[in-house]
Amino acid sequence: MISKTTIDQVYETARLEEVIGDFVQLKKSGSNFKGLSPFTDERSPSFMVSPVKQIWKDFSSGKGGNVVAFLMEHEHFTYPEAIKYLAKKYNIEVEETEQSSEQKEQANERESMYLVSEYAQKYFSEILWDTELGKAIGLSYFKERGFTDETIKKFSLGYCLDNWGSFTNAAIEKGYQLKYLEATGLTIVKEDASNAANTKMFDRFKARVMFPIQSLSGRVLGFGGRILTNDKKAAKYLNSPESDIYHKSKVLYGIYHAKQAIAKEDNCYLVEGYTDVIQFHQRGIENVVASSGTALTPEQIRLVNRLTKNITVLFDGDAAGLRASLRGIDLILEQGMNVKVCSFPEGEDPDSFAKNNSLEDVQLFLKENSKDFIQFKASLLMKQAANDPIKRAETVRDIVNSIAKIPDRIQKEIYIQECAQIMNISEAVLFNTLAQIGKKDEADANKKLKEERKDQAFNVVKNETTITKVDVQYELERKIIEILLLYGNSSQRFEDLLLKENDKGELVLEPEFLDAKVYEKIFLDLQEDEIELSNENFKSIYKKLIQELNENENFTINSFIAPLEQDMVSEISSILMEEEKYILHDWGRKDIYPKAKDKGIAQLASETILTLRCFLVKRRINTLQSETTDIEKDNREILEEIMNYIQLNKLLNQKLNRVLS
Structure with missing residues (x-):
């Protein structure tokens, strides 16, 4: 297990735009960066990176998160692998406790294949540098090609001994499973159907100098092996076969x-x-x-x-x-x-x-x-x-x-x-x-389309126009989380309109001012009305946010999301980057300049809470009205409650400067 100290240091040091810049060409776009999606095939940028918030969002695939989430999505790293990659990039020493056998068993199959490949790369390099045969055959070949020691080490070149099972036997002795050695193509297994005990194992790259093939992040995906003898029956170059981690059509050497x-x-x-x-x-x-x-x-x-x-x-x-x-x-x-x-x-x-x-x-x-x-x-x-x-x-x-x-x-x-x-x-x-x-290209495309439609001609398809209804409560709760994340620690002057009785006995709204932090105002307002967020994700994020804002004066989004589960990190990045997608349209070039949200934080927070109150009041009115359908029942109490809620709704809308029909 990696220590919390190391994880905290990694998050504090790593710069999202630098890490993603190793994988995607990023261009400045206001305070953010944009680029082509690394997850989909596109020609117009829909990938946004926010250095301020230290989060990214890919609007074409819907994915998003922090620096670790990017590495996990793009490079299929586990969480510890992503932390180690960042630690290596920023020269941070990793404090780690020994993994238990149970934790090792929990590594998934892809991860096991990566581990086998990384072991193989180290093994072949050790053979090249530390054995007499490796030096005499493999190292001398690379020297003849004019490669220096530094270059050979930089590309992790190696040698596989001219022996049918040296590598396979060494790997099994180290505890690596045969099924992963076979899955990566490092070992060829020939089973005897009549006698399982006669199963034979061969090193695929026997007597070849080895070229590890690495991903963008440096993970070993497979190998290329060159034979050094003049055996006409053997291929000069041999590559690893296709596997779950190695797809030669998707990889570039170097x-x-x-x-x-x-x-x-x-x-x-x-x-x-x-x-x-x-x-x-x-x-x-x-x-x-x-x-x-x-x-x-x-x-x-x-x-x-x-x-x-x-x-x-x-x-x-x-x-x-x-x-x-x-x-x-x-x-x-x-x-x-x-x-x-x-x-x-x-x-x-x-x-x-x-x-x-x-x-x-x-x-x-x-x-x-x-x-x-x-x-x-x-x-x-x-x-x-x-x-x-x-x-x-x-x-x-x-x-x-x-x-x-x-x-x-x-x-x-x-x-x-x-x-x-x-x-x-x-x-x-x-x-x-x-x-x-x-x-001609258009005609060919139309012909293909017609053929596809012809194949579907006998399928009766009922076209139904569906109208997606906006979930008002969901959107309002989402906005509350966004305000807390962006402005929770900001001190603001809030104007409250308090309900009071005037000299004539009428209920009127009188202004009262309050200086408070945004998170305090939101928390108190929701507490006062006994409102609890209905969406489970938002409820969980809200509780963590209020606690973190209350306990930590130096609240930052990066430090807040660091310990969270990746699905929650993805949810938060979607909330924070939602409006960034409009930057992709470059409205400034069209002389359209939207008002920045941070110019009216207090108003934004107050209006969001008020709108949620109005929504919940109207929903309560509708519920009560549905209970008055039985004409034989005495509905006076319910009708009186409805009238009170209607009056409350009217006053709330007055606060929002809304006219009710």
Whole structure:
């Protein structure tokens, strides 16, 4: 268990915008930050971060919370894992008591797979550095590639012994279960159906140098292993199989080490292999990731899109693979990103070029040879078309097809103009071609929609228009919690209108002023009317809030939500960030400037309580009226009570300056 002192220090030190900035590209928006949702596929920002409140809200998925909640949602950390991650980031020493065997058993299956993977990474690194075979085979290979000790340790590279069960046996001896070793793909299990005792276990990565594949937060998801022998039957590179924690289509090699540099440089270099990434890092260029030998996927592109809008794709000098790689460029364009392309001289790849040239020379080469994708694609395809008019026409159509993928209309037009100049063809022809492609895409979409509707033709669907009724009491109780969270400790002058009898014996309202803190006024008003919040979540938050505000003069939202359950933290973040979503619409650009709530805190608090009173009084009147339907019953007492409540309701509405019909 992690000590409370450590947890408190983590919450006090961690800055939400810094932590989330490692995963999402954030842009200033007033006093907040906004960015693309890391939980959904979107092109317009709906993700808000409040540095003042130290909470975040994702309006596209509905998720929200504090810094720990983000790590738990995004990285699937347990609470202790999130605290440890933050402690490591901010160099905080973790005070921890020994976990009991029962607590260890409570770790879920995903967490067990992470633990197995992390153990494997440490094991393979120890074999590389601490055994004679590891040094002679694995370490010498990395040294031959030109990697320094510092680089090898930075990327946690390792070696798996040329033995069928060394790793598996060591892991089982350490207490790791075989089912998780198999689930992560580290161990291959072959069962004998006739005799369970003959079950055989093999190390998947036997005799391979190991490249751990990490998530954005640095968790080990899987491995890539390279064989060092010339065995033609064995694959040169072998990756971990798909598992609950490793989905190769959603992971980019090196993203953990590159994320901050990508955000800082506002550009990401995309290469093909592990060693390309490592060699670039060693040379001093850190904003680089690899697709790990797989075809580029939309999920991988969106991973980069959270950090930057700019990708530079680096190709080997080998022309054979260029055409296939162009398909990846179209995927990047579809995501609304800016693409440049850089090809290395023939016979060179990013690994060899970075190894054989200085940092200045590599940077200069990338700067001078990174071309706009239109220029690159046109020059590449035109070489293949030569003087053949048919192939030339196909080339033009191919380029326009790529332009059609771009979601932004202005960008499309600029690229069409550029393409017209490069290909020496009129803009009108290209725009017509673009329109034809658009019509075809629209026709295909309509055809697909018709087919879907045809499949549902025999399903009788009753369309019912449902009107969602506003739950007034829920909204008012929610507003009370919001006021307490934002302004609970604020001292205000409240104007109360007290019910008094004048000289004529009539009930009138007379003003009386009270200086008090907002939480005191709300608490006293609710106590006076014996009002208890009806929503269980709000009731629980209200009690904790009043207690915390009463006991702690230095109340902060961050310290208040730190010890709460995550579902309660999420509820609070939703309450506090509800109005922040309107910032996303940027009303200021439309010359609309809403009045800030903190300009009338006392009035806001008083009116909210009064409105709740009115609502409860009207509900009581309706209840009493329903009891007078029996004409044979003597209803005089009930009718008298109704009249009293009607009079009270009238006075309450006078306080609110409302006219009753």
